[in-house]
Every structure is written in C-alpha cells, then in structure tokens.
Amino acid sequence: MLVDLHTHSTNSDGTYTPEKLVLAAAAAGVKVLALTDHDSVSGIVPAEAAAAALANGPRIIRGVELGTQVGEASVHILGYHIDIYNKQLLEKMHEMRYAREVRLQKMLKKIAALGYHVEVAECDPDNRAVGRPHVAKALVAKGYFASVQEAFEVLLKRGKPGYEPQPKLSPEESVALLHQAGGLAVLAHPSEVENRQLVQTLLRNIDFDGIEVYHPSADSKAQQYWLELAREFGLMASGGSDFHGVSGRFPEQLGIFEVLYTNVKSVIEYKQ
Structure with a gap:
C-alpha cells in the first residue's frame, strides 16, 4: 500500500x-x-x-x-x-510566518539592487508561508531564469547574492x-x-x-x-x-x- x-x-x-x-x-x-x-x-x-x-x-x-x-x-x-x-x-507558527514576510522584503531589496525586479505578494499570515520558492517563481515568470532550480542556483541558495537568512x-x-x-x-x-x-x-x-x-x-x-x-x-x-x-x-x-x-x-x- x-x-x-x-x-x-x-x-x-x-x-x-x-x-x-x-x-x-x-x-x-x-x-x-x-x-x-x-x-x-x-x-x-x-x-x-x-x-x-x-x-x-x-x-x-x-x-x-x-x-x-x-x-x-x-x-x-x-x-x-x-x-x-x-x-x-x-x-x-504565526510568529514564524511574520518573520518570513520581513525576510521576503529583504530578499526583494537585495535582488532589486542586482537588477532583478519582481513583485511577490505578502501572504495572509493565517494562510500561506511565503519563502524563496515564491521569489524564484516570480523570477521565472518575469523571464530572468528558465526554472526555479536555476533561480536558486544563481541567486537564492545559501551563499548566493540574493540569499537572506x-x-x-x-x-x-x-x-x-x-x-x-x-x-x-x-x-x-x-x-x-x-x-x-x-x-x-x-x-x-x-x-x-x-x-x-x-x-x-x-x-x-x-x-x-x-x-x-x-x-x-x-x-x-x-x-x-x-x-x-x-x-x-x-x-x-x-x-x-x-x-x-x-x-x-x-x-x-x-x-x-
């Protein structure tokens, strides 16, 4: 089974x-x-x-x-x-999701400074937990990268220029x-x-x-x-x-x- x-x-x-x-x-x-x-x-x-x-x-x-x-x-x-x-x-969990919202704004500022301009909606704190995958999907939708994986490898993984702890x-x-x-x-x-x-x-x-x-x-x-x-x-x-x-x-x-x-x-x- x-x-x-x-x-x-x-x-x-x-x-x-x-x-x-x-x-x-x-x-x-x-x-x-x-x-x-x-x-x-x-x-x-x-x-x-x-x-x-x-x-x-x-x-x-x-x-x-x-x-x-x-x-x-x-x-x-x-x-x-x-x-x-x-x-x-x-x-x-509510507290952790709010921390994700703060992190999101920091990530968006970092990548904007690098020339990647995307918008990612802040999520309802009682609902979705926003994270790097949402940023990666927005980058792909805007045509900056061919895949979510590529966005992570180039920009969003730990140690990359768009990463925010x-x-x-x-x-x-x-x-x-x-x-x-x-x-x-x-x-x-x-x-x-x-x-x-x-x-x-x-x-x-x-x-x-x-x-x-x-x-x-x-x-x-x-x-x-x-x-x-x-x-x-x-x-x-x-x-x-x-x-x-x-x-x-x-x-x-x-x-x-x-x-x-x-x-x-x-x-x-x-x-x-």
Missing part, C-alpha cells in the same frame, strides 16, 4: 491546493496522506473534507513542517497527529511545541542536513520520536544508514516524497516516489 507522509500545498510553498493534492493522491493510489505545510495547518481541514467526499479518498494525517537552525545547518522537523487548534503551536526556532523548541500539541516530532530529510555527525548529535540529545528514512534526497544506501540509525536510537521510521508540485523538482507527481505502509506503519498508527 502506497502512502506519502510529506507533502505541501498552496498553504505554504506547494502549487496544489489541498483539495487538488487529495485528488492527485487518490488518483495515484496513495492511501494515507500527510499534509505537512511549512509553519501552517490551515490546509488540513479542506484536505480532510476533500478526502471525505471521495469514495477512494486517502486517510489524512494532520501534519506540519517546522524549520529550525543549528549553526549554519538548516534542520526541518515534521509533526504528525498534532492538535491543529493548539494555541501555543498556532501562535508560534530566515529567523527560525531551535530544534528543541520545535520538538517541545509538537509534543505539547499532542503530536510526534520527526527529523525531516536527514540527508539534506549534509552532516551525519550533527544528525547523530541531534537524535542523541533531543527527544525526537522518529526520523524520515525514506525521502528523495536519500538513495538506497543512505536509507539503509538512516534506518539503522533509527533502530539504534529506538525511533520510528517515516517517509514521504516532499511533494511540492513544482516542474523540474522530483517528484513532479504523487506516487512516483514510493513509500510503503509497512515501512512507516508505526508513525501512521500512532493514534489509532
């Missing part, structure tokens, strides 16, 4: 609405779908309604992805089975928030951290519940390494495609990156 525990909608930096995401999951035979928008849970109820309206609709797991920072490393944390009405979590929580704060909201805290795409020693340190010192073993950034050898690490630390194994629906970014369709129910069963069944 196919599942996907890491997806994004238009409520953060994905291109599919929650409803379209659910329809695509059903069409691809994905039976369990976690919506894990960045710093936002506002797409979850629409996703649940869309799934309930389908005869073959996927089970929806309430999720979120929180961005944290450890030194120069960006560390993302996935929350599953969270209370989407938890006051503390909602307040902190984003204020973030610490991993400890994020894990505590997710637990306080009744959910699981899972270290997202550890291969993207690009520092296995740091990953081990985080897992050893912070009360994580799981690690995202199965992700497009990890080949089969890396997946085996993360699975062994999960077993060593007594953690649940999770997995998902990190689907954004962006052309040129793998996977461009749901179901292409296959995650099996049996491999992530403990995360899915946590609150059954």
Whole structure:
C-alpha cells in the first residue's frame, strides 16, 4: 500500500491546493496522506473534507513542517497527529510566518539592487508561508531564469547574492511545541542536513520520536544508514516524497516516489 507522509500545498510553498493534492493522491493510489505545510495547518481541514467526499479518498494525517537552525545547518522537523487548534503551536507558527514576510522584503531589496525586479505578494499570515520558492517563481515568470532550480542556483541558495537568512526556532523548541500539541516530532530529510555527525548529535540529545528514512534526497544506501540509525536510537521510521508540485523538482507527481505502509506503519498508527 502506497502512502506519502510529506507533502505541501498552496498553504505554504506547494502549487496544489489541498483539495487538488487529495485528488492527485487518490488518483495515484496513495492511501494515507500527510499534509505537512511549512509553519501552517490551515490546509488540513479542506484536505480532510476533500478526502471525505471521495469514495477512494486517502486517510489524512494532520501534519506540519517546522524549520529550525543549528549553526549554519538548516534542520526541518515534521509533526504528525498534532492538535491543529493548539494555541501555543498556532501562535508560534504565526510568529514564524511574520518573520518570513520581513525576510521576503529583504530578499526583494537585495535582488532589486542586482537588477532583478519582481513583485511577490505578502501572504495572509493565517494562510500561506511565503519563502524563496515564491521569489524564484516570480523570477521565472518575469523571464530572468528558465526554472526555479536555476533561480536558486544563481541567486537564492545559501551563499548566493540574493540569499537572506530566515529567523527560525531551535530544534528543541520545535520538538517541545509538537509534543505539547499532542503530536510526534520527526527529523525531516536527514540527508539534506549534509552532516551525519550533527544528525547523530541531534537524535542523541533531543527527544525526537522518529526520523524520515525514506525521502528523495536519500538513495538506497543512505536509507539503509538512516534506518539503522533509527533502530539504534529506538525511533520510528517515516517517509514521504516532499511533494511540492513544482516542474523540474522530483517528484513532479504523487506516487512516483514510493513509500510503503509497512515501512512507516508505526508513525501512521500512532493514534489509532
């Protein structure tokens, strides 16, 4: 049985609405779908309604992805089975989204000084979380770059002239928030951290519940390494495609990156 525990909608930096995401999951035979928008849970109820309206609709797991920072490393944390009405979590996500708006204006000023003039609408703070993908899409639409990936490589990646750091929580704060909201805290795409020693340190010192073993950034050898690490630390194994629906970014369709129910069963069944 196919599942996907890491997806994004238009409520953060994905291109599919929650409803379209659910329809695509059903069409691809994905039976369990976690919506894990960045710093936002506002797409979850629409996703649940869309799934309930389908005869073959996927089970929806309430999720979120929180961005944290450890030194120069960006560390993302996935929350599953969270209370989407938890006051503390909602307040902190609202704060983080506002920080994204401030960052957006700084990025736009930086790239304007370099000759790239685009407009990106500030997002409703109760809705989408604006970020570099929105800037990249605007740059492509204006004809400055051929693809979102090219815009990142030339201008928006860390170390490039248009990059602006984003204020973030610490991993400890994020894990505590997710637990306080009744959910699981899972270290997202550890291969993207690009520092296995740091990953081990985080897992050893912070009360994580799981690690995202199965992700497009990890080949089969890396997946085996993360699975062994999960077993060593007594953690649940999770997995998902990190689907954004962006052309040129793998996977461009749901179901292409296959995650099996049996491999992530403990995360899915946590609150059954």
